[in-house]
Amino acid sequence: xxxxxxxxxxxxxxxxDNKTSRREMFGSLGTMGKKAAMAAVPLGLAxxxxxxxxxxxxxxxxxxxxxxxxxxxxxxxxxxxxxxxESGVLYGHAKAEGIYNQISKHESxxxxxxxxxxxxxxxxxxxxxFTVGGRFDPFGENGDMNTSYAQLLAFAQAFxxxxxxxxxxQAENVMGDPAILTVALQIHSVEARHASEIRRLRGLxxxxxxxxxxxxxxxxxxxxxxxxxxxxHGGVDVTTLGDGDPFSFESSTQxxxxxLTSDNAxxxxxxxxx
Amino acid sequence: xxxxxxxxxxxxxxxxxxxxxxxxxxxxxxxxxxACEKSxxxxxxxxxxxxxxxxxxxxxxVLNYAYALEQLEAEFYTRVVNGSYWSGAAAEExxxxxxxxxxxxxxxxxxxxxxxxxxxxxxVLPENLEFDFNSVDFNNRDSVLxxxxxxxxxxxxxxxxxxxxxxxxAYLVIAGKIVSVEARHAAAIRSIxxxxxxxxxxxxxxxxVDPTTGLDKAENPSVILAAxxxxxxxxxxxxxxx
Numbered sequence: 001x002x003x004x005x006x007x008x009x010x011x012x013x014x015x016x017d018n019k020t021s022r023r024e025m026f027g028s029l030g031t032m033g034k035k036a037a038m039a040a041v042p043l044g045l046a047x048x049x050x051x052x053x054x055x056x057x058x059x060x061x062x063x064x065x066x067x068x069x070x071x072x073x074x075x076x077x078x079x080x081x082x083x084x085x086e087s088g089v090l091y092g093h094a095k096a097e098g099i100y101n102q103i104s105k106h107e108s109x110x111x112x113x114x115x116x117x118x119x120x121x122x123x124x125x126x127x128x129x130f131t132v133g134g135r136f137d138p139f140g141e142n143g144d145m146n147t148s149y150a151q152l153l154a155f156a157q158a159f160x161x162x163x164x165x166x167x168x169x170q171a172e173n174v175m176g177d178p179a180i181l182t183v184a185l186q187i188h189s190v191e192a193r194h195a196s197e198i199r200r201l202r203g204l205x206x207x208x209x210x211x212x213x214x215x216x217x218x219x220x221x222x223x224x225x226x227x228x229x230x231x232x233h234g235g236v237d238v239t240t241l242g243d244g245d246p247f248s249f250e251s252s253t254q255x256x257x258x259x260l261t262s263d264n265a266x267x268x269x270x271x272x273x274x
Numbered sequence: 275x276x277x278x279x280x281x282x283x284x285x286x287x288x289x290x291x292x293x294x295x296x297x298x299x300x301x302x303x304x305x306x307x308x309a310c311e312k313s314x315x316x317x318x319x320x321x322x323x324x325x326x327x328x329x330x331x332x333x334x335x336v337l338n339y340a341y342a343l344e345q346l347e348a349e350f351y352t353r354v355v356n357g358s359y360w361s362g363a364a365a366e367e368x369x370x371x372x373x374x375x376x377x378x379x380x381x382x383x384x385x386x387x388x389x390x391x392x393x394x395x396x397x398v399l400p401e402n403l404e405f406d407f408n409s410v411d412f413n414n415r416d417s418v419l420x421x422x423x424x425x426x427x428x429x430x431x432x433x434x435x436x437x438x439x440x441x442x443x444a445y446l447v448i449a450g451k452i453v454s455v456e457a458r459h460a461a462a463i464r465s466i467x468x469x470x471x472x473x474x475x476x477x478x479x480x481x482x483v484d485p486t487t488g489l490d491k492a493e494n495p496s497v498i499l500a501a502x503x504x505x506x507x508x509x510x511x512x513x514x515x516x
Contacts (some may be wrong), residue, residue, distance in 0.1 A: 010319035098474025106478065109488030170449040171437070175446060178438035185434045186489040188450065190478060193490070195466055197477040206374065206462040208454060233448050236387045238380055245372075246379035255377035256451040257458075 002066035006266055007126050007273070041079060052220040063177060064121050066170035066221070069262055070184070072115040072269055074168055077107040077159050083130065084156075086138035089148045096153070105193050110187055119178065129274035130155065132220070150216060153202050158221045160195035161208065162268050164225070165260035192257070194195060207254040223268050228258050323354035329495075330397055331514035333438050333445050334389075336436050339495050339512060341385035342450065343402045343432055345504055349427055350380040350410075351375035352420070357412030367415075374422070377459070381452055388448075404507040408493040419467055427482055427491075428501060429453075434492035439515065457490070 013257035034150045052213040081104035084090065115122045131137050138155050140148035196206030199267045204214045211229040212222050231239050239252045260268075285337050329338040355375050360368060389398040411417040433453035440446045461477040468476030483490055495515040499506075 005391035015424075073382060081297045095474045099477070102478055105485055106483060106488035109486060113487060164454045168447065168454065171446050171450050172443040172507070175440075175443060182434065182438050182492050183489065185437045185453070186492050189434055189453055190483050190491040191453035191459035194480040195454075195465075196461035198456035200462060200465055205369075206458040206465075207373065207377070232302040233451060234388050234444060235393070236384060238384050241380070241383040241387055241496070245378040246383075248376075251373070251376035251380055254373065255380045255455055257454040258451065259447055273480065 003065060003072055003266070004123060006270075007123065018071075018241035034233070038173070045201065063174045063180060064118070066173040067114055067118050067180070068121065068186075069121070069170060069265060070167065070187070071118060072126075073159075073163055074107055074110040074114055076128060076269060076272055077110045077163065077221060078104070079125065079128050080130060080155065080159060083084065083139055087148070087188075088143055089138070089140040089152050091145075093149065096149075099197055103160075103198075106190055110190075113183065113187070117183070127274045129271045130264065130272060132271055133219055136218075139165070147271060153198065154217050154221065157195070157202060157204075157214070157270075158215065158224050160191055160198050160225050162260065162265065163191035164188065164195050164257055165228075166244075166265040168257065169261055171259070194200045205254070208257065209250050210253050211264055219270065223264065226260075226264065229253050230256070230258050252254050278472065285325075302452060306379055315393060319366075326509040326511055327399060327461060328511060329399065329512045332439070333441050334393055334397060335495075335512065337385060337389050337393075338397075338438050339436060340433070340452075341382070341399050342403060342506075342510065343429055343498070344382040344385055344496045345401070346379060346405060346502060347429060348375075348423065349403075350407065351378050352440060353407055353410075353412050354418055361411050361414050361417050363415070367419075367466060370466065371418075371422070374426075374459050374463075377511065391396040399510065400508075402480075403510075405505050406507050407505065410503065411449070419463060423460065423463045423467065426456055426463055428498060429456040430460055431491040431493040432495070432498040434490060435494050435498070437492075439495075463491050 034232050035267050079269040081100055084100055086096070086102055088098060111125075130136070131141075134156075136151050137144070142148075167184055170184065171181065171188075174184050200206050200214065201213065202214070208214075208225065211222075211225040211227065213225045227250075231237055231249065233256060238255070239247050239249060241247055245251055329335045329342070340476065353372050362370055363371070383464050385403060386398075407421075410421045430453060432454065433449050437446060437449060440449060460482075464479065464482075465477040468474060468479075473479070495512045499512055
């Protein structure tokens, strides 16, 4: 999937050569973001020099597209958590606020890491619409804080479970670079920690049963859980490996998270592009 | 498909006890497992000419390695759900630990099936590795939960570090399917413990996720096996893995 082209369908801005606003983006992330970006320098891809970037083939399967998809998803998450924390919707929910603060820190760091790894192949953050065309009000703009709080938690669950699946779906595309693969895995497991905690905060289990999106999740979020009910891994049907609870359909689907294709992840992301 | 005999007989009783006592839970005793192996073979080369089972290299080595870790986790939770802390635990903790037991037993059997389907029996890590959990009190909540957290965090670091050693894309994806569930487990156990101390960030605390980079840890098999060595009685080596 060509992420740049994909984004251009949603915006009139030229995303790929807007250096000034990228600097502003860095500035708005503050010094922590800059430090994290510096820390990302040894990653390899950025140090390959401009030549390696000259003609990236934008098919599914190349590492640059994989990292660009990751950057898009991290932009969504980072922006979402910053706005959530500024919204006031978490007021009076100390535990949720503590969780969102911790997650926000990680997602902003992931943005900086990926920008550093992508170098000139990075793009600026597009504008997001977390109302999904007016259907939701997660930041309490209409004043119904209880509804907004529930939506704020539901969105976080959808973003985190999507993140886990999307990174997994890109693993093979970055296999050729061990350093990049390892960093992608190190982000992937953090997204899974986030997902588990947000789900538990919502009263669900930390893991996904079947392809259930879980109580209170809007129907539009079902795209996040497509194929999560798979029980066959490497040709092995894990429900047939023994008797009892560990091999039930429920346990067997909980025990394995499924990858998401670039197209599916892009479709989910596109819901939030304004 | 005859399996290689586990080389338990080569372990000298007093050496083994000393080793277990020294290595314990901590990550500090990082080289003890290997040190022990080495001294065994140096001192008693005649008892087992083949030496202990080696995990092997490449995909086989990584799959054997994962199989060993999943055996360890599955055995731990098997003992948890047979202990008195679990049987009297609050409903939520009981459910979480039972789920972890279910998942880890499933993972263990998956690796056994995947390995035996794709490799000769004599290069597949034996089932029923022997473990020592003397350092864990299965009647004590804190002991169970801190050990669970250690094992889950270790599992995450192990898979994160092993990804780059995998040669076949399909195996990498399967490892990815499992590692994120290990991370979900780690966060859930940490969340329960964090609730005890009003630390709402512990699920992905700064002690385990670098707060500057937002990255989880990734460690090589040698580091992980040394850290888990205190639990592992059946000797095996990972000489062809970093």
